[in-house]
Amino acid sequence: MACSAFHAVPKYSSINPARARIRVVIDELKDIYVPVRAGEYTQAECNGRNIYVIDGKEYSECSFCGASCPSRNYFKEPDSGLPLKCDMCEDEPPLSEPMCVQACVFGALTYVEREEEVEEEEEVRGEMEVGLEVLVNKHGLKKVKDAFARISKG
Numbered sequence: 001m002a003c004s005a006f007h008a009v010p011k012y013s014s015i016n017p018a019r020a021r022i023r024v025v026i027d028e029l030k031d032i033y034v035p036v037r038a039g040e041y042t043q044a045e046c047n048g049r050n051i052y053v054i055d056g057k058e059y060s061e062c063s064f065c066g067a068s069c070p071s072r073n074y075f076k077e078p079d080s081g082l083p084l085k086c087d088m089c090e091d092e093p094p095l096s097e098p099m100c101v102q103a104c105v106f107g108a109l110t111y112v113e114r115e116e117e118v119e120e121e122e123e124v125r126g127e128m129e130v131g132l133e134v135l136v137n138k139h140g141l142k143k144v145k146d147a148f149a150r151i152s153k154g
């Protein structure tokens with residue numbers, strides 16, 4: 001409900017859990033509640049057919065999948081059928097925590113920021129290395145070195 005209200009236009013003007021970007025797999029008898037956030041849109045069903053067994057009950061791979069997928073109606077805007085994806089409640093100014101976390105008074109959902117700086121650095125270094133490799137392959141190491149020397153002087 002919190003998710004759909006936050007994303008309503010205008011904001012908080014309506015509540016419709018069918019528009020939520022999160023759903024909870026529920027087995028009340030076994031007291032199991034597993035939140036699944038909406039992920040990427042996919043044009044076709046995947047081949048994943050794993051079966052998960054929790055307390056003796058079987059769940060299909062689709063049960064815990066966040067995809068907006070043609071195999072089912074989850075994570076689709078009910079009127080238009082357009083895919084819904086969790087955007088972590090992006091807002092300006094940013095929220096202290098996403099709405100679903102704020103609304104979860106029992107603390108089943110927590111919000112933790114993930115450090116990604118190292119990955120980004122590696123990605124940039126990777127791109128530079130690929131670019132340099134292309135230049136070296138095309139012009140030879142000496143020419144590339146000479147060019148760098150000229151640029152650094154200039």
Ligand code: SF4
Nearest residue numbers: 045046062065067069
């Ligand atoms: S819902 Fe997920 S697991 Fe199931 S077919 Fe679609 S993409 Fe695959």
Ligand code: SF4
Nearest residue numbers: 003022086089098100
């Ligand atoms: S983080 Fe925001 S957009 Fe994502 S499921 Fe929670 S309330 Fe919805």
